Amino acid sequence: GENVEQHPSTLSVQEGDSAVIKCTYSDSASNYFPWYKQELGKRPQLIIDIRSNVGEKKDQRIAVTLNKTAKHFSLHITETQPEDSAVYFCAASIGSGGSYIPTFGRGTSLIVHP
Amino acid sequence: GAVVSQHPSWVICKSGTSVKIECRSLDFQATTMFWYRQFPKQSLMLMATSNEGSKATYEQGVEKDKFLINHASLTLSTLTVTSAHPEDSSFYICSAPGTSGVAAQYFGPGTRLLVL
Numbered sequence: 001g002e003n004v005e006q007h008p009s010t011l012s013v014q015e016g017d018s019a020v021i022k023c024t025y026s027d028s029a030s031n032y033f034p035w036y037k038q039e040l041g042k043r044p045q046l047i048i049d050i051r052s053n054v055g056e057k058k059d060q061r062i063a064v065t066l067n068k069t070a071k072h073f074s075l076h077i078t079e080t081q082p083e084d085s086a087v088y089f090c091a092a093s094i095g096s097g098g099s100y101i102p103t104f105g106r107g108t109s110l111i112v113h114p
Numbered sequence: 115g116a117v118v119s120q121h122p123s124w125v126i127c128k129s130g131t132s133v134k135i136e137c138r139s140l141d142f143q144a145t146t147m148f149w150y151r152q153f154p155k156q157s158l159m160l161m162a163t164s165n166e167g168s169k170a171t172y173e174q175g176v177e178k179d180k181f182l183i184n185h186a187s188l189t190l191s192t193l194t195v196t197s198a199h200p201e202d203s204s205f206y207i208c209s210a211p212g213t214s215g216v217a218a219q220y221f222g223p224g225t226r227l228l229v230l
Binding site: 032034036041042043044045046049051089093095100101102103104105106107109 | 148155156157158159160163205207211217218219221222223224226
């Protein structure tokens, strides 16, 4: 089955700095890569996603890049703010139509110091 | 749109009792729902895939007789933890896939279970 590795497990930055979280996956058939943000005790919320036919996607301060050849994808957050502090999970999914079953990375605890 | 609710949000029970957790899709139909377990500071671990009108598919290592799943309708899936023990204490989250080709999962708010 799919295996997703996520690094680092903890990331501490100063407000205004950039943060980068990296994930690798094992199954070359994976074709959908979402990123979720989970605040303490709350549900994971989708923040950005990318499909395998796209190399990069950006949404304001958040961007995701995908390298299919190397089987890795990364989340980039620029101009970090204290409210960005949370646990971030990457996931790799195989599917089509309305059926994608994600395999999650272990999560990265991002701490943004004001 | 695509709101998923869970009930209860938290539950405390005695060892040996059974606990039922409900997962509802409020504004869409879900033929498939997923159940995850999350221990503190750990990732989401898929327990089982709930299929409306058929048996659930369990991940390796998950006891199907202990974690009973029933997908009774297109908007409701239930997870029953039978004969709960302290090691079953965890955060249980359900999710449903998006509709109309949306690939993202929509998560419920989670149920925190504490077994004494």
